Amino acid sequence: MVAGSKRARGGSGRVKLEEVARKANVSTATVSRAFNEPDKVSEEVKQRVKEAARALNWIPNAAGRALASRRTHIAGAIIPTLDNEIFAHQISGMQTVFSARGFTLFLGCSNYDPNEGLRQADAMLARGVEALAVVGENHPPELFDALSSRGIPYVVTYSYNKLSPHPCIGFDNRAAFNRMTGHLLSLGHRRFAAIFQPDTNNDRVRERLRGVREALAAESLEIAAQDLMMGPSTLEFGAASFARLMAQADDARPTAIVCGNDNLALGALMAAKECGLEAPRDFSITGFDDLAISSRFSPTLTTMKVDNQQIGVLAANELLAVIAGTQGQAQSQEIMPVLKIRESAGEARGR
Structure with a gap:
């Protein structure tokens, strides 16, 4: 890299947002929106900005973005195990929705230990998650208290109870x-x-x-x-x-x-x-x-x-609606399991 180019980058050798804007032929504000609020930018412009960023090897500074906007664009999900494909489907659904809105999804695993789940939640809150999904209601009260006191929207997945004090996305x-x-x-x-x-x-x-x-x-x-x-x-x-x-x-x-x-x-x-x-x-x-x-x-x-991916999609959409301010809190939604009658169950012998 030539010395003049390095000086133009403040002596750091790092590509600046302005350079990405010039290469993509857009304003710096559009570059920022393409990464922070992608739904406000056309697909064609968004693609052009991302191609320019890749060509210049430029990555948005997450810490700087969070400091400037007081937003981290990070959501979290805590699941009980990594050994069950049903939770993978939920995370896939959440990831698809959050990614389309410019959010990064942090994943934690409690291994069916409520205290470990609480530690995972505390770590995510310390890193500025803007929303959290947890599986089931079997968590220490401190977890829900911490979310409520900070005004962090959350949902409980894989469970649905009309009497629950928590927003539930799942089935009975x-x-x-x-x-x-x-x-x-x-x-x-x-x-x-x-x-x-x-x-x-x-x-x-x-x-x-x-x-x-x-x-x-x-x-x-x-x-x-x-x-x-x-x-x-x-x-x-x-x-x-x-x-x-x-x-x-x-x-x-x-x-x-x-x-x-x-x-x-x-x-x-x-x-x-x-x-x-x-x-x-x-x-x-x-x-x-x-x-x-x-x-x-x-x-x-x-x-x-059970449509486990749909649980993830609904959970992410509910959380994003609260973050965007279009609703005050996440709403419960019930998924109806479908009975699949197959060969393994038949009439009792001698009936």
């Missing part, structure tokens, strides 16, 4: 599993078991089990203590739980197994093949989530599908 877990259990009851099943992920620090699992129990209680039925298996959300735990359930005497075995998610149900179906058992001939089983493999596995899995 209790109602979904009540409906799933009702489907099995309509097929004549009366001996039930359940394979679920842990309910510790997980309000969604507690609500799902509540939905199962309420549906059974309406028919004067219940799940015996030995028939409720709770453990890791893995294929291995699903398989081991199924083997334990089927080790009982034939007249004590459950004819219907409700699983907390598809992963557990698929593990159980794998174990069934090893035991010489087959659904729905010998038992019925259901999952939840409708993973991509669930409709391709044999037998295909009866489950419930």
